């Protein structure tokens with residue numbers, strides 16, 4: 001396994017790029033170069049309010065390869081979600097510096113949104129639908145109208161198998177008032193909705209947060225399977241267990 005420490009983000013000082021045994025393959029996958037993002041922050045100095053530029057990301061370079069998981073790690077507040085958002089084209093272009101390329105070609109925000117999917121930490125699932133109904137709904141919304149209902153059903157069953165959700169096919173999503181799928185299953189359903197159309201790039205923000213270690217492992221295991229089908233996968237993750245770390249192909253560590 002090639003465990004690459006890809007880059008280090010240093011908020012206010014000069015950027016430190018630490019690359020230990022980094023395997024870079026120019027022109028492949030998702031390449032990001034000299035990514036910086038700053039905001040104007042108000043702070044009190046000697047009793048006077050001043051506005052100062054603060055870097056949330058500073059000079060980050062690295063590469064995520066097709067077929068692999070790149071994990072973005074670091075302490076709370078290091079900028080993991082900001083970095084994921086920057087790559088996914090979810091923050092204002094004007095304040096973002098640096099370049100992002102896919103397979104050697106520069107990408108625009110709209111292209112990035114077209115070829116990628118983003119799994120958010122807080123999902124918005126309908127509690128009154130079953131897992132099957134949830135996936136069918138996603139299939140209707142995300143797959144082209146030219147695809148028949150039978151083909152959509154086939155894709156849904158494929159997804160249920162891929163994500164280990166067959167036994168929960170007809171279980172309600174549920175909520176506090178109505179018991180439904182488990183936390184780990186719910187997270188896998190959220191991922192399913194975002195991969196039903198087989199995006200070539202998948203971003204996941206803390207897919208394991210709030211899960212017990214077995215469920216967290218199962219989620220990352222499924223994410224690894226998705227990567228293996230040829231997608232580029234990037235995810236933020238906080239304090240992964242040793243077992244989970246063994247599933248990660250590349251690690252980018254952001255420091256505060």
Ligand SMILES: Nc1ncnc2c1ncn2[C@@H]1O[C@H](COP(=O)(O)OP(=O)(O)OP(=O)(O)O)[C@@H](O)[C@H]1O
Nearest residue numbers: 039056074075076077078079080081082083236238
């Ligand atoms: N628009 C903004 N204006 C001011 N500060 C911001 C803004 N966006 C993010 N921050 C700050 O930037 C830092 C990085 O935030 P971010 O959410 O990316 O960190 P994180 O590593 O994902 O943290 P966590 O692990 O706690 O989710 C935080 O201190 C946050 O408060």
